[in-house]
Amino acid sequence: MKVRIDPEKCQGQGRCFSIAPGIFDFDDLGSGVVIGDGTLSDETMELARLAQANCPEHAIFIEE
């Protein structure tokens, strides 16, 4: 499973990189970015889902 952020939807609300700093980071404009290729382990999956559930813009996607 992989996580990605849709850059068209992301407005820099900042929830993902606060909740899951190991999975998400921010760029120079404060937009959320996925660290590496976004592959999730069993341990990181739960945090990624929590970040997804806190994104007001619904910009986080977790896919096969």
Next chain:
Amino acid sequence: MTDIPLVQDFATDWDHSDPQWVADPYPIWEDLRQRCPVAHTDRYGGGWFPATHAGVSEIAKDTDNFTSRTVVIGNGRPGELDLPAPIGVAPPITSDPPFHAIARRLILPAFAPGPINALEPMIRELCAGLLDGSDGKDVVNAGTDYARYIPPGVIRGMLGFPEEDVELFLEFVHIILEGIDHPEEDRIIEFEPVEAYFVAQMEDHIANPRDDLTSYLLNVELEGQKLAMEHVFGTMVLILVAGIDTTWSAIGSAIWHLAHNPDDLARLVNEPDLMPVAIEEFLRFYAPVTMARLVKHDMEYMGCPMKEDDWILLGFPAANRDPIAFKDADRFIIDRAENRHVAFGLGIHRCAGSNLARLEMRIALEEFIKRYPRFELAEPDAVTWAPGQIRGPRNLPIRILR
């Protein structure tokens, strides 16, 4: 003000300055959600108020049908005197696409988490210093003596204006906040000493560049050109107007909540790691900011006959209490794990200062409860709430328990 009639029915005659709305708007919004999800008023020249999360969300993201050229509701329809879209008076908050993205890109780097997080020691020192000033008192006014001074102190520091000018700076902030909706000709006169001081600071920064927001704004380039001094001044005014009442309100509301919810206070004192999650619930439950939009053209929208230049009151605080979007929406749950609140807005106008606001809230609360782990409202009925589009406690006497 006393001759304005009280509202009898908020569905057909809403008024965000009505005493009932100012004192406790939440039951009004819940009632509207159940029987009239988009309320109307003839006040202010005519406008609409969506009370649901879905309604607020849809309009916030719809820049085809709504413009941001005025985001604060005035006494009548804005008319032709208003500066036209897409730039507006205070870009980017009053800008529409496509100019909006250009103006926003200019300021976002200064408010991204990197530079903002670096302010933590300065903010902590400021908060601790304010608390030193009330040391030993039995009653502390957490509104007028604490929360109120934090945002202007932080912004003064960010701008790199001299510390010894703090009183002068506060006076200028007062002039700007009070005068922002005065008629243009009055505002020009009132702002003269403010502008003279800001220009002197800018000139000093041009002569002696340093690592602060003023030097950043003076050096940043828009299409290969540095900004004119007036543009830099205008941006500074926006930062002051947008960043002071709002964060002051958010800090004040959180202290007000903790003062009459001792279990939540005890949890924060005993579980410091809970603070970031609690901050999000404070933001959801007591979201201070409501923005406005204008209808771009006559249309039928959400079943309502909207006319060009009708106001839209975009109630992010109402959206945050919608039970369709939030489980137990009317309960404050300090460890609420899933919280898609919209306190900072939605879409392209997401509050550019959100990272700063959160940092100020966190440090202000951490320092307050570290100094005063137990406190209560000294006079619950004496607490006053700011009217209009920014909601938060102003007079907030707190009794320190020892």
